[in-house]
Amino acid sequence: MAPNQIKKGDEEKISSFLAQTLSVEYEKILKKCESKTKYEIVKKKVEKPDVDKILDFIHSNHILGIHMVEDTKRYYPMSNMAAQTIGFVGGDNQGLLGVELSYNKELSGVAGKVTGVQNAKGGPMPYDYESYYPSQDGNSLVLSLDSTLQHYCDKALDEVMKVRKPANRCMAIMTNVNTGEILALSIKPDFNLNDPFVLPPIDQFPAIEGKSEADARTAVWTNKAVSETYEPGSVFKVVTGSAALEEGTMTLNSTFHCNGSCVVDDRKFGCWRTSGHGSENFTQAFINSCNPAFIKIGASLGPNLFFRYFSMYGMTEKTKIDLPGETDSIYVKEKDFTPVSLASESFGQTEAITAVQMISAFNAVVNGGYLHTPHVVNQVLDSNGNVLQTIGSQTKRQVISETTSNTMRGVLEGVVKGIDGKGTNASIPGYRIIGKSGTAQKLKHMQQTGQKTYVSSFVGAIPAEKPQYSLMVLIDTPTDGTYYGGTIASPVFAKIMKEAAPYLGIAPEYTQDELEHISAIVPACEGMSVDQARGKLQRSGFKNVEVVGSGGNVLNQTPKTGNNVSRSNKVILYTENFENRMIGVPNLLGLSQAEANSVLAGCGLNLSVENSGVQSQKARAVSQSPSPGENVLRGAVVSVEFLTDDETG
Numbered sequence: 001m002a003p004n005q006i007k008k009g010d011e012e013k014i015s016s017f018l019a020q021t022l023s024v025e026y027e028k029i030l031k032k033c034e035s036k037t038k039y040e041i042v043k044k045k046v047e048k049p050d051v052d053k054i055l056d057f058i059h060s061n062h063i064l065g066i067h068m069v070e071d072t073k074r075y076y077p078m079s080n081m082a083a084q085t086i087g088f089v090g091g092d093n094q095g096l097l098g099v100e101l102s103y104n105k106e107l108s109g110v111a112g113k114v115t116g117v118q119n120a121k122g123g124p125m126p127y128d129y130e131s132y133y134p135s136q137d138g139n140s141l142v143l144s145l146d147s148t149l150q151h152y153c154d155k156a157l158d159e160v161m162k163v164r165k166p167a168n169r170c171m172a173i174m175t176n177v178n179t180g181e182i183l184a185l186s187i188k189p190d191f192n193l194n195d196p197f198v199l200p201p202i203d204q205f206p207a208i209e210g211k212s213e214a215d216a217r218t219a220v221w222t223n224k225a226v227s228e229t230y231e232p233g234s235v236f237k238v239v240t241g242s243a244a245l246e247e248g249t250m251t252l253n254s255t256f257h258c259n260g261s262c263v264v265d266d267r268k269f270g271c272w273r274t275s276g277h278g279s280e281n282f283t284q285a286f287i288n289s290c291n292p293a294f295i296k297i298g299a300s301l302g303p304n305l306f307f308r309y310f311s312m313y314g315m316t317e318k319t320k321i322d323l324p325g326e327t328d329s330i331y332v333k334e335k336d337f338t339p340v341s342l343a344s345e346s347f348g349q350t351e352a353i354t355a356v357q358m359i360s361a362f363n364a365v366v367n368g369g370y371l372h373t374p375h376v377v378n379q380v381l382d383s384n385g386n387v388l389q390t391i392g393s394q395t396k397r398q399v400i401s402e403t404t405s406n407t408m409r410g411v412l413e414g415v416v417k418g419i420d421g422k423g424t425n426a427s428i429p430g431y432r433i434i435g436k437s438g439t440a441q442k443l444k445h446m447q448q449t450g451q452k453t454y455v456s457s458f459v460g461a462i463p464a465e466k467p468q469y470s471l472m473v474l475i476d477t478p479t480d481g482t483y484y485g486g487t488i489a490s491p492v493f494a495k496i497m498k499e500a501a502p503y504l505g506i507a508p509e510y511t512q513d514e515l516e517h518i519s520a521i522v523p524a525c526e527g528m529s530v531d532q533a534r535g536k537l538q539r540s541g542f543k544n545v546e547v548v549g550s551g552g553n554v555l556n557q558t559p560k561t562g563n564n565v566s567r568s569n570k571v572i573l574y575t576e577n578f579e580n581r582m583i584g585v586p587n588l589l590g591l592s593q594a595e596a597n598s599v600l601a602g603c604g605l606n607l608s609v610e611n612s613g614v615q616s617q618k619a620r621a622v623s624q625s626p627s628p629g630e631n632v633l634r635g636a637v638v639s640v641e642f643l644t645d646d647e648t649g
């Protein structure tokens with residue numbers, strides 16, 4: 001506002017209008033109208049509809065002295081999505097967090113700023129990040145983040161938040177194994193980029209309790225994958241194991257014996273299975289996640305070679321990801337190595353690294369040995385869409401040979417199949433998966449508080465034979481009483497990948513056994529003759545059909561059409577009145593798949609296994625729908641999730 005241009009007598013009219021439109025105090029504006037200075041700022045960051053109102057007011061009342069300086073106000077249409085990674089700008093449009101900060105230089109100096117998002121196939125996404133006032137001059141960023149994959153991760157983590165109640169957040173990162181591109185990075189709880197100062201409720205992030213508001217905000221904004229270290233636990237065994245195979249200090253035929261613990265110098269290291277794993281080969285040591293075996297594997301390398309691979313896998317340097325605030329890892333320097341520190345680092349305890357370091361190293365283990373620089377921005381474009389800069393795949397070095405990497409893929413596929421080969425919580429029917437879980441006790445937290453807390457994770461990739469996409473799930477300090485990575489992080493991996501794989505164009509290939517149990521949509525049979533219905537069911541793969549009643553036409557059916565159930569389920573066709581055939585659903589929680597099946601069959605109900613990748617007899621029902629006691633029609637489907645108590649460290 002230029003007060004010296006305002007016509008005498010207009011001051012009150014202007015003040016009253018602006019006060020109402022901009023929610024600024026009338027008195028303050030009036031004072032500015034009467035000021036002798038050249039310019040007075042009434043309000044910054046005015047929304048477009050208010051700008052239009054003011055323009056209208058100026059024109060219809062022939063007002064002089066009100067000027068609007070074009071300004072950009074960033075609007076983030078996807079609000080919370082990838083908040084810590086996208087970041088936001090301050091009042092002066094300076095980037096304060098995420099790519100808004102790391103690419104501030106590319107984005108600043110021009111009026112408009114646009115952040116573009118595309119999907120993995122390069123096509124535009126339905127929602128784009130764009131500035132509220134697109135400018136002719138604005139550069140834009142094309143992120144590697146894919147909003148669909150991001151959504152799958154977000155959805156799964158929302159569930160983790162509810163069930164595991166992590167005290168110190170949870171996270172999922174998906175990457176392209178062969179380029180280092182980050183395709184999704186979800187951290188929960190998050191915040192709304194349009195309102196970044198509003199903190200999530202304290203029960204979603206108990207670790208911030210007692211912190212000042214500023215510190216709490218910083219904690220919420222912190223990119224957990226980049227700016228925080230964690231102890232990787234057994235996931236780290238992929239580093240130790242692959243180094244030993246590469247150097248030939250171990251082979252697939254190496255054998256170990258675990259009696260539940262081992263002693264190094266004066267320190268006793270326990271295996272998570274206190275009774276011991278007995279004798280085991282290299283792959284079994286991985287499947288069992290046996291600590292004493294990995295202490296041996298680390299010792300076979302010795303401090304020099306161990307540290308050499310530790311460094312080559314990128315554990316002693318920043319990854320140089322294009323996000324701000326990357327933190328340094330914490331580890332014992334080579335010269336300070338003792339047999340005890342070598343032992344504990346060999347199985348992933350005592351060293352603290354970032355999640356991006358870990359997933360980058362994991363990618364190198366399985367992609368032929370190549371360590372890439374991770375990145376979240378693929379391109380910088382000018383306003384006409386010309387590419388100003390391309391951030392392609394950058395290979396730092398080859399850490400292990402293609403041959404060793406191939407061997408490791410075989411070992412890690414064995415890990416996901418489990419010791420009995422019947423699948424673990426990370427398994428997905430139709431897919432060959434490689435991966436490793438980890439559970440690390442938070443030693444620093446233990447020293448500070450005396451409480452035993454854990455960080456649980458799983459890192460895996462598909463497809464096993466030539467991995468393309470990797471996913472890491474990390475749950476920091478679960479408080480619901482469970483904490484093994486294999487029990488709580490692996491199922492989240494399976495949930496996300498089950499949706500992501502077909503989206504990424506990786507089609508399932510079912511084994512014969514899987515095919516027989518594969519689920520299909522139950523076709524509609526009501527109104528048909530019994531013979532017609534039987535034929536239709538047969539063609540859809542449902543061979544187990546029961547007809548109830550002596551009528552000729554199907555009046556009702558269970559499961560209802562549209563249900564997605566295993567083809568081994570029985571379909572019941574009712575040809576008579578069925579209203580008295582309601583049954584209370586039994587409680588299946590804690591039962592094995594076979595037990596649940598027999599209980600349900602006994603009362604004429606059908607079982608649908610939600611995560612049918614886990615065929616292990618040790619798996620137990622952890623959730624069911626409908627709930628116990630609900631009344632359903634005979635033949636209805638009860639959907640049950642079975643998980644193994646995969647207590648691998």
Ligand SMILES: [Zn+2]
Binds near residue numbers: 258272276289290291
């Ligand atoms: Zn063991």
